[in-house]
Amino acid sequence: MLRPIRSYSLSNVLMIIFSLIFICIIGMLSLIQYNSVASDLQGQFSDEISKTDLILNHSVSVLFEALNLYDSRYDYEMEMVLSRLSDNYVKSGNDIEQINLTGFKEEISPIFPGDVDLYVINSDNIIEKTTYDPDIYLNFNEYPEFSKSLNNIRNNSRFVADQWVDSINTPGYYRKYAYFPTPDHRYILEIGVHSDEFWQARRDVFSYEKLGSSILEINPDLLSISFFNKKLDPISELPSQDHPSINSSLTHYITIEDLNSTLISVFTxxxxxxxxxxxxxxxFQYFTIRRNITPSSSEMSVASVLVYSRDNLNRSLSTYLIIHMSITLFAVILAILFAIYISGHISRPLEQVIEDIEQIARGDYHHGIRKTGGTDIDRLGHSVELMVQKILFDIEMIQRGHEEIAAELVRRKEAEEALIIVNNKLNNLSSITRHDILNQVTCIRGYAFLAENSTDTEESVIHARHIQRISCLIEEMIAFSRDYQTIGISGSSWQNLGHVIHRAISVPFSDRISLDVSGTNILILADPLLQKVFYNLADNSLTHGGPGGERVHISFEKTETCGIIIYEDQGMGISDSDKELIFERGYGTGTGLGLFLIREILAITGMTIKENGLRGSGVRFEIHVPPTQWKEDSNN
Incomplete structure (x- = not known):
């Protein structure tokens, strides 16, 4: 009775698990698909906005160019009039008070349609004289960019035409202006023409309302478009598509305060x-004339406000969401039905196969798959057995390959390092044997020849001393070759720094050096020739240090990055120009091998040495020990 219950329970469990897995997969795929569609719709929405902005930018640029062309209609007549007025100024002796602007205005009025007025702007950019009383003493310095344009006009000698612009003191009274500097560059002569017929035709043909209407037709998501000038005045009246009764006030979408503050920021x-x-x-879009071709170009900037709705986008997203939820629900029902079928026909024999596979997964790779009586399940078990056998074979081959590769890499690395060391040593030893020692032998033979042919006993004694000194040098070179040859051969070992210093200095130089040691109860991982380092340093102090060279102090300091062995004496010290050269082979008054050997011995275990003492205050050698190369000697 127990086995059927157990099988039935397993079937239910497998059914639930399979259903949940299938539901999760379908739900995840549906979610991924929905996110992809949503991303595409968002991208299309953004692309349409970018396309609309691009068309708007191009359309406004074309409108600016058309306005510039239209506004040049009376440029020729205005230049002719200002040129005549300039001639009158010259004839009056450059006295602006002698010019009758009113009479000149009556003389030229028939040339232009509508009203015409004349102005004289002084060097302070103030209207000093005019036929239009409201603008008398108007100070253009309150408009920095326009004032700068006036200064440029005054300092040149050419006619400059402006666009149709709004009057400063009479808003809504649009005029076409032009400027001409006097020959002495003291004044600017200005003419202004007003024509209701010309201005109305300009507004009807080059209308921001028409431009906005054409842009609204391009993008169905665009609800409203409005244009504003630098004074924050609306220059178009277009009704909103979703609120026809609201004419470009934008109050349904944004507050007046936010609108004005944003427009100020856009223009700024x-x-x-x-x-x-x-x-x-x-x-919010900002438009300006690309080329400052007129003095008022900077004042002709325009800002547009476009309001886009997400209603169409949200409706599309909701539709796709419903579709994907329906697909998911259908997949859930299908998964439950399929899971019931799977649990009833596969779960029982599959349980046995799972137990065998779990046994193999626990590391018993030699455990076989039992027969279940089901053809497909038995084939699965046979495939698992083949796979396990292949895995065992691959693991064995991989382990062999790893071991062989690791061993080969170690051998190659050791061989390369040994070859580099051997090559360096052979080169240096060859140089000493072949060059340095032979040179000294040549000197010995020379002094021997002189001594042999000398009849003066005292002179022969001097030559013999030279031979003895050179023989000592040869002996030191041979000793260096012996020491240098053994560097790195015995391998590095942990050595107590205090013991090494004692054996290197206290024993051989006990009666000649006054040694002071502190903080040296440290273990250093170094070549066995480390003792030679301190021996050579002490020997240099005695030989080259002069008075005070025999007083030596050695200490060890700990830093965050390394340990530092400090060797100091109270001798003459080393000049700044020699601090690096002293470690080169052959440099110095002796063999030049002592400090070179020191650096080579230290370099074996990654240590470095430098001299940073002050000339006249003794030497100060610092040996930098990597943090992994030293430790406290707790046993001593």
């Missing part, structure tokens, strides 16, 4: 901004 920084309110995307 000369760049657009985007406000995302969730349901709406408010796009």
């Amino acid at each position: 920084h000369k760049e657009g901004q985007i406000h995302d309110t969730g349901s709406y995307l408010i796009d």
